[in-house]
Amino acid sequence: MRILLDTHIWIWLVESPSRLGIHTANELANTANELWLSPVSTWEVLTLHRKKRVLLPTNPGDWLPQALAGIQRHAPLTHEIVLAAERLVLHDDPADRFIAATAQVHDLTLVTADQRLLGLGTIRTMANR
Secondary structure, eight states: OEEEEOHHHHHHHHHOGGGSOHHHHHHHHOTTSEEEEOHHHHHHHHHHHHTTSSOOSSOHHHHHHHHTTTOOEEOOOOHHHHHHHHHSOOOSOHHHHHHHHHHHHHTOEEEEOOTTTTTOSSSOEEEOO
């Protein structure tokens, strides 16, 4: 399975794996699965860190390479994704829109705990359970 991590799932995977559900943790650890991350998630983490809503254990420049270590694929932010994000019937959080559109365009399964992103119809999602 090709899995796109929602930002909070990525943070939990790196910093608080106990927050991941058993099924989610097993899927993320399964080497047959491919883990994807959008650069929008990096932007979101750095923004939340700057606003002190997410506390990273080290400075972002040191944290980021370590946090990216287990990610096999980095999903590009393309014009096609931006257009798909604009077409989504979804709340106005730009990060969520870009991440959901990334899953749609690249045919990925979005793993999330965000109820607003689960069951989006044309986007495959996996709940954190």
